[in-house]
Structures are given as structure tokens and as C-alpha cells.
Amino acid sequence: MTDESRYEAVRSRDARFDGVFFLGVRTTGIYCRPSCPAVTPKRENVRYYPSAAAAQGGGFRACRRCRPDAVPGSAEWNVRADLVGRAMRMIGDGVVDREGVSGLARRLGYSPRQVQRQLTAELGAGPVALARAQRAHTARVLLQTTSLTVTDIAFAAGFASVRQFNDTMREIYARTPGQLRSAAPRGGHGRQPAEEGAGRPATTGVALRLAYRGPYAAREVFDFLERRAIGGVEETSGAAGSRTYRRTLLLPCGTGIVEVDEHHAGDRPSGREPGAPGETSGWLDCRLHLADLRDLTTAVQRVRRLFDLDADPLAVAERLGADEVLGELVARRPGLRAPGTADPHELAVRAVLGQQITVAAARTLAGRLVAAYGKPLPSPDGALTHLFPEADSLAEAPLSELGMPERRRATIRTVAAALADGTVSLHAGADRDEAERSLLALPGIGPWSAGYMRMRALGDPDVFLPGDVGVRNGLAFCGADAALSGQWRPWRSYALHHLWQLAASGGR
The missing domain is CATH 1.10.10.60 (Homeodomain-like)
Incomplete structure (x- = not known):
């Protein structure tokens, strides 16, 4: 962007650029997001910064009206x-x-x-x-x-x-x-720091609003997570439209439980439904219960990755919406996301469990794995009873409880060992190409498994799985060929999810 185009974004209060750049106003010493509702400053009084940290380093303090530090990170x-x-x-x-x-x-x-x-x-x-x-x-x-x-x-x-x-x-x-x-809104810090009761272990509860740039297809995301929820580790309660997703977390300093509500509100015009076309911002209500508060930042980021909250659906729609094959699908489901994971090691094991079987069957196997090798919580929290097994505990496990072929059990042990000893790295900043090469070098890991891990564990927005049954069915409903996927870069992961949705709906 040029300074001219940035100023036009500021003058029009274009929320699409919130988090992409920040503006510091020299006459006030304040920095804002582009969509700040305050009076537009004169062009000669504005400086632009690529990050909130840069604006702070330039001597500017955060605006109290638009709270620029709270916008989603740049996609x-x-x-x-x-x-x-x-x-x-x-x-x-x-x-x-x-x-x-x-x-x-x-x-x-x-x-x-x-x-x-x-x-x-x-x-x-x-x-x-x-x-x-x-x-x-x-x-x-x-x-x-909080209090x-x-x-x-x-x-x-x-x-x-x-x-x-x-x-x-x-x-x-x-x-x-x-x-x-x-200065907090009335009732803003009413939650007690130590919540106990109803079977919940002593934890610190923090209520948060996880911001996103919209629209956000919450129903499809919660459907995706609900179909794959592992007993003991995850659960979804409530009816569609007002569900709550809950799961256990293994974090650097301790454990945690996260709750995220499907029903959400944001900076949308009055009366507009969540996820409506044209919506430019919003949030998901989230509650974190942490054994150690030092894990808060990490827990928030992992939940954001799980729900793909830092995506830019407008950029995705601009590319995919203009495509002859996908345009109608994008218009039908605005803001469709590509869910990631809260635990890359867990996702890797789940990918192996899901090889060549249905989602329901993979979910059943994962539940057996958790029951046999997962670490129990100090005290059950409703249906949440375990953490997903750590990689080192699976590297030498017999896995006989799973009732699956020895070759696939051997693959789980191989992947777990590679994760435990660092042969394969799936952390937040891992090199995606190197991780995929390392995965493909392991016996029993093919292109589908490596690609699925790359998409969800590493958050790559440009993965396509041409051999996936759901993708093939979706392409068939569209009358299209996988060769077209090159036109969908760099958002092929989102194209893949649109095809999965089409296949799941029977072509509707």
C-alpha cells in the first residue's frame, strides 16, 4: 500500500485494514486502527506503522475509542x-x-x-x-x-x-x-479469580472476547468441531446457533479448559445476524480456566488458531468468489474458515487415526486412545476428563486397545516418536516445507496425511488434498477438475473447505 491508499482507508474507516497497519496522529500523540470512529485527522498529521509495537515505539499511546491493540493480527x-x-x-x-x-x-x-x-x-x-x-x-x-x-x-x-x-x-x-x-465497562471484572464447584478443579477463570474480521461462518466451524469432538477431551453442548464448545488444553506451565460460544456479538449494525454478508467485525465469547495464569497468552493464541480467527475472509472471497467453480459456494457461505488445532501433536496423531476411514470411525478410535493413554484431569469437569496423550507416551505404546491393523499402529508410534525427539517439528513457527518433507519421510505417512497436518497443525492457508474423498465428491458436484486448484492460490485450504461443505450437503 501507498500512503495515499492508506489515507483513503482511514478516511473511509475501512475495517478491512484493521491490524494491517496503524496510524499515529502527531497532534494528539495517539495511534489508532484505520476504522477508528474519531474525526479523521489531516493527512499531514498522520504517520503510518506496520505494527502496534512500532507505533508505541514511535511515542504514540493507544486510542481509548478504537482500542487498536485489540484488533485481530494481520492475516x-x-x-x-x-x-x-x-x-x-x-x-x-x-x-x-x-x-x-x-x-x-x-x-x-x-x-x-x-x-x-x-x-x-x-x-x-x-x-x-x-x-x-x-x-x-x-x-x-x-x-x-477479572478481579x-x-x-x-x-x-x-x-x-x-x-x-x-x-x-x-x-x-x-x-x-x-x-x-x-x-475504566472497564460496568460489570467488566466481576468474575472471581478462583472458581470452584460443580466438579471444577480450582482454576483461574478469565472471560474474553476473541476478535475476528468478518464475516464469520460460526455454524460451519462449530459443525466441523462437533463432528470430530473426542470423548473426554472435547464436547459440544446446546442446539445449533447457541452451542458451546469445550476442550482440555495442555499448556507450557499447566493445564486448562476453554469454552467458546457459538452465539456471538460484535460491532455489527443493530439487527444483523452473526455471520451476515457485509459484516466487518465481531468476536467469539470465550472463557479460559487455567491452572497457571502464565499460560494465558499461549492459550489465547491456540484457541485463535483452532477457530481461525486471524484469517482475512474478504481477501479469500475476493480470490475465490470470482472463480467460476467456487463463486457460488463462497457467496452461499460467507466467512467460511479453515479450523486449525489447539495441539499440533494431537492433530498429527488424529490425522493418522483418520487415514482411509470415516470421520465418525476416527473419532471413535481417538476416544479409545484417550481412555487408554490420556492423562486424567485432577477432577473431571463435566464430560471433560482427560488430556490428549502426549507424544512420548505413545512412542512405545502397544495401542492394542484401538483394534486397528498393526501397520497403522506402527505409524502412530513412529509419528509420536518423531514428534517427541524433534525429528518432526509442528510448533507455531515451524518451517512448513521442512515439516512436510520430514513427515513424508516417515513410514506410513503419505501426501494426504502430511497435507492435512500442514493445513491444520501448521495453519497453512494454501493446502489442497486432491486425493481426499470429500474433495473429489465436491469437485464432481461442481463438474470441475482438481487441476483447477492452482487458480485458488494462496487460499486453497479455504477452497477445500468449501468443497467439503458441498459434498456434505449432497451438492446443495
Whole structure:
């Protein structure tokens, strides 16, 4: 984009560019998202920044009206597979907070200096500044949505000290933590920090709104997750349109349970239904129950990946909607997403379980696996009783409980061992091409399994599975050939989901 096109986006308050760039207003010292409802500043008073961290580094504080730190991340980081894209995904997952810049660089396979230089060149801020901006946003959410003490919030958000926390919040928001809490909407921090009862173990409960750029096809996403929900690890309750999806989480510092509601509200015009065509923003209501609050940032990012909340459905629709084959499907299901996963290792095992069998059969096998090898929760939470088995526990397991051929059991053990020893890496910033090559080198892993893992575990938006039965059926209903898929780059994963939806509906 040029400065001219950016200013046009600001003047028209175009929410499509929220998170893509930020504007700092020199006369006020405030930075905003492009869709900020405030009076449009004069062109000569505006500076543009590629990230919130860069705007903060430029001396600007966050706008109190549009809350620019709360917008979904740029969808560019999902598409890009280069150093910067991989680094951004890992920073979002909390790697810098846990392992520092040296840990981030080591995982990326570059020196800290190279990582610093590349991020600064493209985003106007290095990894420390980007992580700091993320910590500040997390802290603001906790201040305004929980009754946790300021000290607990400081360390939960990833700050090294309360003093560092206080200084950062004053610098970014021009308010003390106490003032930010007082400014919360009425009832904003009414949840108790230690929730017990109804069989729930002692955890810290945090209510959040997970923002997305719309439209968002919530019904299809919840259908997808409900059909694949593993007993003991996942459950979906309620009727379509008002369901709640729940699952257990294994996180760096402890365990957790997440609840996400299908019914959601956002910045939509009054009376407009969730997911309606033309909707430009919204959120999913989410509740996280964490054994250790330090896992909050990581848990949020994993839930966002599971529900594909950082996607850009308008960019997808622009490409796929103009296609002769897919145009009608895109118009029929605006905002269709490509769900990822909350646990890449779990997804890899599930992909092997699903080889050449139905979704229902794979779900049954996964339930048996959890019952035999999953780690029980300290106390059951409704139907949630276990964590999905860790890779190292499956690497030597007999798996005789599954009642499946030995060759496929051997494949599960092989994949689990490769994940446990690092032969295959599926973390947030993994090199997608290298991960796929490593997977294909394992006995029993073919193109379908490797591609499915790449799409869901690594969040690649440009995967196509021509050998998949559902894809072939969808193409047949369209009267199309898989050779056309090259026209759908870089959004072939979304094309695949449209074809799956078409096949599941019997061509309707």
C-alpha cells in the first residue's frame, strides 16, 4: 500500500485494514486502527506503522475509542512462510516471554541479530518490543475482565516485575493499571479469580472476547468441531446457533479448559445476524480456566488458531468468489474458515487415526486412545476428563486397545516418536516445507496425511488434498477438475473447505 491508499482507508474507516497497519496522529500523540470512529485527522498529521509495537515505539499511546491493540493480527502472518511470518506466529505463542529472543532465534534457525534486523525492517519493531505490546494488551484485558490482583496480572501477562508492568501500561495507555481497571465497562471484572464447584478443579477463570474480521461462518466451524469432538477431551453442548464448545488444553506451565460460544456479538449494525454478508467485525465469547495464569497468552493464541480467527475472509472471497467453480459456494457461505488445532501433536496423531476411514470411525478410535493413554484431569469437569496423550507416551505404546491393523499402529508410534525427539517439528513457527518433507519421510505417512497436518497443525492457508474423498465428491458436484486448484492460490485450504461443505450437503 501507498500512503495515499492508506489515507483513503482511514478516511473511509475501512475495517478491512484493521491490524494491517496503524496510524499515529502527531497532534494528539495517539495511534489508532484505520476504522477508528474519531474525526479523521489531516493527512499531514498522520504517520503510518506496520505494527502496534512500532507505533508505541514511535511515542504514540493507544486510542481509548478504537482500542487498536485489540484488533485481530494481520492475516499476512498466516500466509507467509518466511522468517518474519514464522517469528510473528511464535511471538504470538509466547516464545519470547518463555525463552527470550535467543530462544526464538534458536527455534527459527537464525542468529538473534538476524531476527532483530528482519523484524525491525518490516515491522518497525524487534521481537522484544512486539512481545511487550502483546503483554500490555493481555494485561489490559485481565485488568478489565477479572478481579485478579495487579501483581497477579503483571506476572500472568509475562512482565518480569510489577514496576516494569506499571511503567509499560502508563507509557502505552497513558493510564495506571488502577485507572484502566476503573475504566472497564460496568460489570467488566466481576468474575472471581478462583472458581470452584460443580466438579471444577480450582482454576483461574478469565472471560474474553476473541476478535475476528468478518464475516464469520460460526455454524460451519462449530459443525466441523462437533463432528470430530473426542470423548473426554472435547464436547459440544446446546442446539445449533447457541452451542458451546469445550476442550482440555495442555499448556507450557499447566493445564486448562476453554469454552467458546457459538452465539456471538460484535460491532455489527443493530439487527444483523452473526455471520451476515457485509459484516466487518465481531468476536467469539470465550472463557479460559487455567491452572497457571502464565499460560494465558499461549492459550489465547491456540484457541485463535483452532477457530481461525486471524484469517482475512474478504481477501479469500475476493480470490475465490470470482472463480467460476467456487463463486457460488463462497457467496452461499460467507466467512467460511479453515479450523486449525489447539495441539499440533494431537492433530498429527488424529490425522493418522483418520487415514482411509470415516470421520465418525476416527473419532471413535481417538476416544479409545484417550481412555487408554490420556492423562486424567485432577477432577473431571463435566464430560471433560482427560488430556490428549502426549507424544512420548505413545512412542512405545502397544495401542492394542484401538483394534486397528498393526501397520497403522506402527505409524502412530513412529509419528509420536518423531514428534517427541524433534525429528518432526509442528510448533507455531515451524518451517512448513521442512515439516512436510520430514513427515513424508516417515513410514506410513503419505501426501494426504502430511497435507492435512500442514493445513491444520501448521495453519497453512494454501493446502489442497486432491486425493481426499470429500474433495473429489465436491469437485464432481461442481463438474470441475482438481487441476483447477492452482487458480485458488494462496487460499486453497479455504477452497477445500468449501468443497467439503458441498459434498456434505449432497451438492446443495
